[in-house]
Amino acid sequence: MKAIQIHQFMVLPSSLQDDGKVDALLSFNNDVPKPTFLKQNQMLVRVLACSLSPGDVLGAQGNMIFMHQPFPFIPGMDICGEIVDSNSSSNFKNNDVVVASNGLHPIGGMAEFMVIDEGEAVILPQGVSKEQGAASSSAVTAHNAVMDYVKEGDRVLILGGSGGVGSAAIQIAKTHAKASFVVATSTQIDMCEELGADQVINYNDVDWWMVEKYQQKKFDVIIDTVGGGNYYGRAEKVLKTGQQGGTFVAVAGDDPQPDCRTVWKVMKFFSNMLVNVIYTKVNTRTLPNYVPLWPYNLAKGRKTVLGWMGEGSLTINLDSDPLPFTVAGIREAFIKVSSHHAHGKVVVKVAE
Numbered sequence: 456m457k458a459i460q461i462h463q464f465m466v467l468p469s470s471l472q473d474d475g476k477v478d479a480l481l482s483f484n485n486d487v488p489k490p491t492f493l494k495q496n497q498m499l500v501r502v503l504a505c506s507l508s509p510g511d512v513l514g515a516q517g518n519m520i521f522m523h524q525p526f527p528f529i530p531g532m533d534i535c536g537e538i539v540d541s542n543s544s545s546n547f548k549n550n551d552v553v554v555a556s557n558g559l560h561p562i563g564g565m566a567e568f569m570v571i572d573e574g575e576a577v578i579l580p581q582g583v584s585k586e587q588g589a590a591s592s593s594a595v596t597a598h599n600a601v602m603d604y605v606k607e608g609d610r611v612l613i614l615g616g617s618g619g620v621g622s623a624a625i626q627i628a629k630t631h632a633k634a635s636f637v638v639a640t641s642t643q644i645d646m647c648e649e650l651g652a653d654q655v656i657n658y659n660d661v662d663w664w665m666v667e668k669y670q671q672k673k674f675d676v677i678i679d680t681v682g683g684g685n686y687y688g689r690a691e692k693v694l695k696t697g698q699q700g701g702t703f704v705a706v707a708g709d710d711p712q713p714d715c716r717t718v719w720k721v722m723k724f725f726s727n728m729l730v731n732v733i734y735t736k737v738n739t740r741t742l743p744n745y746v747p748l749w750p751y752n753l754a755k756g757r758k759t760v761l762g763w764m765g766e767g768s769l770t771i772n773l774d775s776d777p778l779p780f781t782v783a784g785i786r787e788a789f790i791k792v793s794s795h796h797a798h799g800k801v802v803v804k805v806a807e
């Protein structure tokens with residue numbers, strides 16, 4: 456089958472102008488063995504579209520030891536595809552078009568065929584394009600970050616309103632969690648306003664934690680999809696304390712580019728986060744709650760999010776037209792996502 460393969464961990468550039476050393480490490484092959492063996496509850500799909508996220512970049516860079524795969528591996532984990540072998544499933548049949556993800560394993564999607572777990576698959580609703588379906592994965596994260604922490608009437612600040620997670624979080628906070636006031640930080644003012652933000656702060660011009668009106672009337676929830684920048688520390692100025700219900704949801708984490716290449720580094724990364732959680736739990740009178748967001752209930756969230764997309768109450772913004780299923784297309788997709796300046800989701804059209 457046709458597939459893109461990665462032959463070494465990539466050194467990805469942080470700007471679109473510099474293409475790093477990506478090409479040499481990627482290849483398009485026509486003769487990659489098609490998966491033949493399906494375990495119980497697995498299905499084979501013909502991939503139609505595959506989206507890339509920062510998690511795929513971490514996998515391709517080799518930054519996360521628990522995501523390491525033997526070389527060569529096929530990148531991409533979030534797909535929309537047509538079932539070609541439903542493996543006697545009682546929930547799906549051949550020719551159903553489904554959205555699925557490989558969970559925490561950023562592999563398999565940039566290929567003609569992929570094996571998926573039946574429990575991860577959700578039927579693509581009528582009227583939703585296959586590219587939007589493949590790109591719905593970040594909205595699942597946004598769903599968990601918003602629906603589990605934002606209550607009706609809350610004042611919410613979303614750091615990074617134009618990214619994959621942030622652009623969905625604005626809409627979900629406004630429409631589904633019924634927040635009363637949603638502010639986003641972004642350079643994409645019009646885009647965030649169209650998605651439903653009541654105010655948008657261009658972070659190049661204004662430090663959100665210094666805005667006097669927010670210091671006077673504080674937020675109930677801050678959802679951080681950017682990371683770094685000591686944002687939890689800064690948030691205190693404009694976010695209620697834990698006792699008052701103030702919550703900082705760390706989607707991106709303190710370091711959005713963590714180096715977790717060894718078990719020791721992984722332990723250090725997680726123990727720093729745990730210390731933060733415990734420290735803020737015992738200081739709720741003076742500090743906001745700190746909640747690191749882990750991936751959980753993804754299949755359930757995917758079902759809800761695709762339902763919203765089908766009924767038209769959630770739109771997935773694509774950064775550009777879908778990119779082609781070629782080395783050049785995948786190279787552009789990786790560079791775009793690793794630049795941290797995609798506006799919406801980056802998708803590759805794998806097949807008609």
Ligand SMILES: NC(=O)c1ccc[n+]([C@@H]2O[C@H](COP(=O)([O-])OP(=O)(O)OC[C@H]3O[C@@H](n4cnc5c(N)ncnc54)[C@H](OP(=O)(O)O)[C@@H]3O)[C@@H](O)[C@H]2O)c1
Nearest residue numbers: 509596615617618619620642707711748749750795796797
């Ligand atoms: N915890 C989880 O389960 C989970 C799941 C998915 C993703 N994540 C993490 O969440 C983060 C966001 O993911 P994503 O898919 O939304 O990323 P993304 O689409 O790559 O985000 C790019 C966006 O970030 C904006 N941005 C960059 N710097 C900014 C800043 N200083 N202030 C405000 N906006 C800024 C950019 O807007 P401009 O061009 O305007 O700068 C761009 O639109 C990543 O770190 C990812 O690893 C976590």
